[in-house]
Amino acid sequence: MExxxxxxxxxxxxxxxxxxxxxxxxxxxxxxxAEADESQGHLVPPAMCYYKPLPTSGGKCRACLVRxxxxxxxxPRPMPKLVPSCITQVQEGMIVENTTNPAVLxxxxxxxxxxxxxxxxxCPVCDQAGECHLQDFSFEHGSVKTRYEEDRRTFDKxxxxxxxxxxxxxxxxxxxxxxxxxxxxxKRVHGVMxxxxxxxxxxxxxKAIDNDFSGNVIDVCPVGALTDKTYRFKSRVWFSKxxxxxxxCDKCSGKVTLWYRGDEVIRVTARKNMWGEVNEFICNxxxxxRKKTSDWVIEGPTKVxxxxxxxxxxxxxxxxxKPDFSLKLAATQFKPIDDEREYTTxxxxxxxxxxxxxxxxxxxxxxxxxxx
Amino acid sequence: xxxxxxxxxxxxxxxxxFEVYRxxxxxxAVEKAIKTMSSEEVVEEAKKSGIRxxxxxxxxxxxxxxxxxxxxGIPRYLVCNADESEPGxxxxxxxxxxxxHLLIEGMIVSSYALGANKSFIYVRGELMYVIRILEKAIxxxxxxxxxxxxxxGSGYDLELVVQPGGGAYICGEETALLESLEGKRGNPRNKPxxxxxxxxxxxxxxxxxxxxxxxxxxxxxxxGDAYAxxxxxxxTGTKLISASGHIxxxxxxxxxxxxxxxxxxxxxxxxxxxxxxxYLKALVAGGxxxxxxxxxxxxxxAAGEDRLMSYESLSDGGFATGTMLGSGGxxxxxxxxxxVRNTWNFSRFYHHESCGQCSPCREGTGWMxxxxxxxxxxxxxxxxIDLLVDVAKKIExxxxxxxxxxxxxxxxxxxxxxxxxxxxxxxxxKEATQPGAVFMGAVLA
Numbered sequence: 001m002e003x004x005x006x007x008x009x010x011x012x013x014x015x016x017x018x019x020x021x022x023x024x025x026x027x028x029x030x031x032x033x034a035e036a037d038e039s040q041g042h043l044v045p046p047a048m049c050y051y052k053p054l055p056t057s058g059g060k061c062r063a064c065l066v067r068x069x070x071x072x073x074x075x076p077r078p079m080p081k082l083v084p085s086c087i088t089q090v091q092e093g094m095i096v097e098n099t100t101n102p103a104v105l106x107x108x109x110x111x112x113x114x115x116x117x118x119x120x121x122x123c124p125v126c127d128q129a130g131e132c133h134l135q136d137f138s139f140e141h142g143s144v145k146t147r148y149e150e151d152r153r154t155f156d157k158x159x160x161x162x163x164x165x166x167x168x169x170x171x172x173x174x175x176x177x178x179x180x181x182x183x184x185x186x187k188r189v190h191g192v193m194x195x196x197x198x199x200x201x202x203x204x205x206x207k208a209i210d211n212d213f214s215g216n217v218i219d220v221c222p223v224g225a226l227t228d229k230t231y232r233f234k235s236r237v238w239f240s241k242x243x244x245x246x247x248x249c250d251k252c253s254g255k256v257t258l259w260y261r262g263d264e265v266i267r268v269t270a271r272k273n274m275w276g277e278v279n280e281f282i283c284n285x286x287x288x289x290r291k292k293t294s295d296w297v298i299e300g301p302t303k304v305x306x307x308x309x310x311x312x313x314x315x316x317x318x319x320x321x322k323p324d325f326s327l328k329l330a331a332t333q334f335k336p337i338d339d340e341r342e343y344t345t346x347x348x349x350x351x352x353x354x355x356x357x358x359x360x361x362x363x364x365x366x367x368x369x370x371x372x
Numbered sequence: 373x374x375x376x377x378x379x380x381x382x383x384x385x386x387x388x389x390f391e392v393y394r395x396x397x398x399x400x401a402v403e404k405a406i407k408t409m410s411s412e413e414v415v416e417e418a419k420k421s422g423i424r425x426x427x428x429x430x431x432x433x434x435x436x437x438x439x440x441x442x443x444x445g446i447p448r449y450l451v452c453n454a455d456e457s458e459p460g461x462x463x464x465x466x467x468x469x470x471x472x473h474l475l476i477e478g479m480i481v482s483s484y485a486l487g488a489n490k491s492f493i494y495v496r497g498e499l500m501y502v503i504r505i506l507e508k509a510i511x512x513x514x515x516x517x518x519x520x521x522x523x524x525g526s527g528y529d530l531e532l533v534v535q536p537g538g539g540a541y542i543c544g545e546e547t548a549l550l551e552s553l554e555g556k557r558g559n560p561r562n563k564p565x566x567x568x569x570x571x572x573x574x575x576x577x578x579x580x581x582x583x584x585x586x587x588x589x590x591x592x593x594x595x596g597d598a599y600a601x602x603x604x605x606x607x608t609g610t611k612l613i614s615a616s617g618h619i620x621x622x623x624x625x626x627x628x629x630x631x632x633x634x635x636x637x638x639x640x641x642x643x644x645x646x647x648x649x650x651y652l653k654a655l656v657a658g659g660x661x662x663x664x665x666x667x668x669x670x671x672x673x674a675a676g677e678d679r680l681m682s683y684e685s686l687s688d689g690g691f692a693t694g695t696m697l698g699s700g701g702x703x704x705x706x707x708x709x710x711x712v713r714n715t716w717n718f719s720r721f722y723h724h725e726s727c728g729q730c731s732p733c734r735e736g737t738g739w740m741x742x743x744x745x746x747x748x749x750x751x752x753x754x755x756x757i758d759l760l761v762d763v764a765k766k767i768e769x770x771x772x773x774x775x776x777x778x779x780x781x782x783x784x785x786x787x788x789x790x791x792x793x794x795x796x797x798x799x800x801x802k803e804a805t806q807p808g809a810v811f812m813g814a815v816l817a
Contacts, residue, residue, distance in 0.1 A: 175729075196726035197737070
């Protein structure tokens, strides 16, 4: 029998037409666009709580809210509210506005502000710096200032098990670790306590996470709340060199990324895709106990995006593609300040300068031998 | 006297017992529905009645029933939302404790219509005595053949379970209620899928308010058309209003939808007017979550017509000049009420009750409450007012469930209509934060 392929659904996302399978979410459709053309990566809505390998995740952080300007070909009315793109399924003829809609970007800015209320900006000392999704999210969508003047909550660090440390002060309640513990480990002992802004991730009284796959909560944590005790503060991510490797493991796939500093393996993590999501969860033995090169079969250098801090060794505005709308907004709302430099409000000039700077940066990194 | 549907027999001595309730014509609707009508015909009557959900949203009940998926081999559930816990709303409580068999009868009729063989009444956990009253009524109904196996020899089975709530306001949101009913933390679910497709235990489920369900016996006895003839426009039937605040006669009243706000507030049959020697300052028409209105917008709509107690008339003019009927929590403030303190008080409630799942509500409700706390205690600054408006705007419509909206609307509307009072608190903190201090400025002049 010939396999019957499902009829594809055509939607328009930020003016780009894309065909996807029925049941696909708006987020997946955006990711499909970016997979086909990496330069469109900026179109993908940010996700702090959604994590594809964890079913039922998503819909909580509201970072990925988009505007549906037309629900479907059958019913072209716009949806009354912004919708979470990570859980909203596409319909034939749907028109979605993401970076092309000012209300979406404005809301996204406010989500950064909300998330940073109880997340300290201690990137210089945080172990997650350079790999933090919130850092990226606030860099691309946030405001330079906060309007929050009240006291912020603080917590003591808690060791949950021999390998994982929880610093609740940095937690943004994305629930990813809860889903991980729920879905891939047995005997879950940790979850969410309390309500509202008093909510916190915690373990059952004096219980530790003691499970072969407990280390995966570290990989799914988008910020520096759950960290690897065997790696904490040993290095910065941009000083380390990632290599793909595998081993013959009887508990997991054994496919990992080894993080080298010099000849020393300082950390082992699961391999992540371009969205920062692990491809396969790994066991604790691979993660915490196999820290010698001889334990592994090295496959080769991990592919890292050019714009990543791991690759570029620094955060730079011109390495992160900004949507046109933001550039236009910046140009139109531009306020000259009193100094001698010359400014332009011409969008094309701004873009041209950006590309020029980018080329220079690449040239410099090639000269200094940095691998991209 | 206005027509009564729910409270006609509420003052009959002993009406909480099966015997007295039956003598007043109780359970006739069950007999009629089960013996002479098909389940589709009962749904049709509900649709004809035009009755809208009395929990606050006002969605047509018959239409909601029509959405229920009916796959073969999968149970369907009816869940009665009796988790009433919004400040200023206490009508369901009054109905359940006074005339429990009315709700039981409504549950039987509605369950039959939906093809549910097991139904739940999820009652606010604090109301343990009401739970005992309902359980006793269920036992009586069961003993008389109206519940259990083979009801009235029809072959239809129904088990009715009373479930104490989790003690959280959020458990009144229908999907959080279902989570709580399943024994989990009461967090709202993402929608879709809606409960009508995947609800309790992943089965098709209808969640209705106590008052909505309690109307069904009358609808079956008298016909959907007769019900639709009561009320005004698309606001059909009667509505229980829980009136509180600075009025002569606080209490629960059944009104015919379409009654003027002026008459409800001032006539002796209902609230009896503002307490003596005082005058009206502001009013919340539908429970603490709906926008507050100042005195000059209460009795007339934007078009200059009498404002009526109906879904449409109260919301006339949008949020600029209107509000919502909501759950019917009618809270009245005279000139001795401090709007800033009241707003802060509402805000404390929503901050405390936010489930904490989604970022805007979790962080935003706390932020707004803290800013209001500062203003109320004399530490506010002028830019706090615009900050509150902006934060409320960023929460509104961006959360998983309507609790975010409920937290934002009272604050946004209070600032919209009583901005001078907030400014007075900020500019004259020594005066404004004195015990009993009330703004007597331009708004009231």
